Amino acid sequence: LALEDWDRVLSYSRRIKTFSYVDYREGCPVPDMSVLKSMTRSLPAGALLPHVRNLFCSSSSSLFSLLPSLIGTRVSSIMIELTSCSWRFSAVQELALPCLTSVTIVSDGGVEGKTVVTKLISDFVRCESLLRKIDVDRLTFSTLLHSSNLKHLEHLDTQVITGGLVCSREDMSVERQFPALLTLSLRTPSPSLLAKVVEITTFPLLGQMWLYASNLSLTFDPTALLSSIGAHSSSDHLTSLIIALGCNLSVLNWGEHQFRTLSALALKPLLELSNLSWMELYYPGLCPLDDAFVESMARAWPGIQKLHIECQYDITATTSPTMQSLVSLSQHCPLLVYLRLDVDATKIPFARLPAQRRALHRQLSLWEVRLAPIESAHKIATFLSAFPRIQMVCSSSPCRKEWDEVNRLISAFAEIRADERHLIVHNGLPKDVDPKDVD
Numbered sequence: 001l002a003l004e005d006w007d008r009v010l011s012y013s014r015r016i017k018t019f020s021y022v023d024y025r026e027g028c029p030v031p032d033m034s035v036l037k038s039m040t041r042s043l044p045a046g047a048l049l050p051h052v053r054n055l056f057c058s059s060s061s062s063l064f065s066l067l068p069s070l071i072g073t074r075v076s077s078i079m080i081e082l083t084s085c086s087w088r089f090s091a092v093q094e095l096a097l098p099c100l101t102s103v104t105i106v107s108d109g110g111v112e113g114k115t116v117v118t119k120l121i122s123d124f125v126r127c128e129s130l131l132r133k134i135d136v137d138r139l140t141f142s143t144l145l146h147s148s149n150l151k152h153l154e155h156l157d158t159q160v161i162t163g164g165l166v167c168s169r170e171d172m173s174v175e176r177q178f179p180a181l182l183t184l185s186l187r188t189p190s191p192s193l194l195a196k197v198v199e200i201t202t203f204p205l206l207g208q209m210w211l212y213a214s215n216l217s218l219t220f221d222p223t224a225l226l227s228s229i230g231a232h233s234s235s236d237h238l239t240s241l242i243i244a245l246g247c248n249l250s251v252l253n254w255g256e257h258q259f260r261t262l263s264a265l266a267l268k269p270l271l272e273l274s275n276l277s278w279m280e281l282y283y284p285g286l287c288p289l290d291d292a293f294v295e296s297m298a299r300a301w302p303g304i305q306k307l308h309i310e311c312q313y314d315i316t317a318t319t320s321p322t323m324q325s326l327v328s329l330s331q332h333c334p335l336l337v338y339l340r341l342d343v344d345a346t347k348i349p350f351a352r353l354p355a356q357r358r359a360l361h362r363q364l365s366l367w368e369v370r371l372a373p374i375e376s377a378h379k380i381a382t383f384l385s386a387f388p389r390i391q392m393v394c395s396s397s398p399c400r401k402e403w404d405e406v407n408r409l410i411s412a413f414a415e416i417r418a419d420e421r422h423l424i425v426h427n428g429l430p431k432d433v434d435p436k437d438v439d
Contacts, residue, residue, distance in 0.1 A: 010039075013049050019071065020056035021063050040069035050074070059083050068094040075100060077133075082107035082116065093120065100124075101152075102133035118143050125149050132180075134158065141193065148176040148201065157185040160193060176201045185210040191217075191245055195225040202232045208240040209233065216246035216284065218259055223266040230269025239303075240278040241270070247282060259285030262311065264293045271300035277335070280308040287311035294325035294341070298332035305363075307333075308340035313371040322347040323383060330364070330387070340368040346375040348383050362387075368394040374402045381409030388417060 009016075040048060050072035057064055058081040073096045080092065082105055103124070105117050117136050124131050125146045133155040134147065144160055147153060156178075178184075181203050188194045191213035203209070209229070222245060229241070246259070262283050270279075279301065281287075287309070301307070307329075314320070321343045329336055364387045372395065374380060384390055390410060395403035 018054040019052045065091050067091045077102040079104040104135040107137045145176050148178050155183045159187040178203050183208045187212040189215045191220050198228040207237050210242040212244045212247050227269045230272050235273050238273050242280040244282040246284040262287040276301045277303050278306045283311045290319040291324045294321050295328040298328045304333050305335045306338040313342040320344045324349045337363050338366050342372045345372050348379050365389045365391050374399045377402045377405035381406045385413050
C-alpha cells in the first residue's frame with residue numbers, strides 16, 4: 001500500500017479481520033511511517049484495527065513497533081517472522097491478547113531470537129492463557145515442561161534445545177500431563193533429551209506423536225524411549241506415531257556406524273497402541289525382526305494404513321522377515337496402503353496364500369524395500385498378483401535390476417486384469433463367478 005491509501009483502508013477498518021504487512025519486497029520503497037504514527041497517537045490503543053482476528057507480520061517491518069497502537073484485543077492467531085530485529089519483539093509483548101489461541105513464530109535461529117521466543121511462551125504459561133496451538137522454532141526444556149499448565153493446549157510443534165536441560169529438581173521429578181494435547185511434534189538434537197521429555201510427561205488424549213532426534217550416539221539405547229511412549233500414550237486415541245532417530249544421517253551411510261541393536265522385545269510396548277493407522281520407525285541400527293513378530297504387529301494394528309519400518313538390514317540373518325510377512329499383513333490389516341519393510345524375498349510361501357480370491361488384499365498400492373535380496377522376479381511378481389492394487393515396488397538394493405523386472409511384470413499383470421474387466425463389462429459375468437471375486 002502507498003501511504004496515501006491508508007486513509008481509505010482505515011475507513012473500512014471495522015471490517016478487517018486479517019492483517020498482514022511486509023514492506024521489504026523488491027521494488028517497493030520503504031514508506032514514511034510518520035503520518036501513520038501520528039494517526040495512532042491521536043486515537044486510543046487498538047482503535048485503528050479493532051476487529052482483527054489474524055495477524056501476520058515480520059519484526060523487520062516498519063509497522064511492527066506500531067502493533068500495540070494498531071491492533072485491538074480480539075486477536076486469536078498470530079504468525080510472526082522473527083528476524084535480526086528481535087529487539088522490536090517487545091511490541092508483541094505489549095499487545096493485550098486475552099483471546100489468543102494460536103501462536104506461530106519463525107526465527108532466524110539466533111541466540112537472541114531463541115531467548116525472546118522462550119520468554120513470550122513463558123509469559124503465556126504464567127498467565128494461563130487460552131492458547132490451543134504453539135508452533136515455534138525452539139523452546140527450552142523447562143519452558144516445554146511448564147507449557148503443560150496451558151490446559152487448553154491442543155497442538156505443540158517445536159524443537160527442544162539441549163541447553164535448556166538445566167532445570168530445577170522439582171521440574172525433573174514431577175510428572176507433567178498435557179490434558180488436552182492432540183498433536184505433538186518434537187525435534188531435538190539429543191535422543192536422550194527426547195527420552196526424558198516422554199518419560200516425565202503423559203498425554204491422555206494425544207492422537208498424533210512425531211518425534212525426531214538427529215545426533216544419535218553409538219551408546220544410546222532406545223528401549224526406554226519406546227517403553228515410555230507405550231506407557232504414557234492412550235491406546236484409545238493415538239493413531240499416528242513417527243519415531244525418527246539419527247535422522248541427520250543419510251540412509252546410504254547407516255552401515256558405516258555400529259549403533260546398538262534394537263530388539264523386537266523393545267518394540268513390544270508399541271503393540272499396545274491398538275488404534276494406530278500410521279506408524280513410522282527410522283533407526284540406523286539393526287532391528288532383527290522375523291515373520292512371527294511382523295504377524296504380531298499385524299494383529300496389534302488391524303487399522304494400520306501406512307507402516308514404515310526402516311532399519312539396518314542384515315542380509316545374512318537367518319530370522320529375517322520373508323514374503324510370509326506380507327501374507328500376515330494382508331490377512332490382518334485390510335486397510336494397509338503403504339508399506340516399507342525389508343524382507344528376504346528368496347523364500348516365497350505359495351502354499352500359505354489365501355485359497356479364495358475374495359480374501360486377497362485389495363488396498364496395498366506401494367511397497368518399498370531397501371536392501372531386500374530376491375531370487376526370481378517372475379515368482380515374486382506372481383506372488384504379488386495377490387495384491388491387485390499394487391502399482392510399484394521401490395528398491396535401492398543390489399538386486400535393483402531384478403526388482404525393476406518385478407515392476408515390469410506387475411504392469412503387465414495389471415493390463416491383463418484391465419482387459420478381463422473390459423470383457424466382463426461387455427459380456428457379463430459367467431454364472432459360476434461371484435462378483436466379489438472380480439478385481
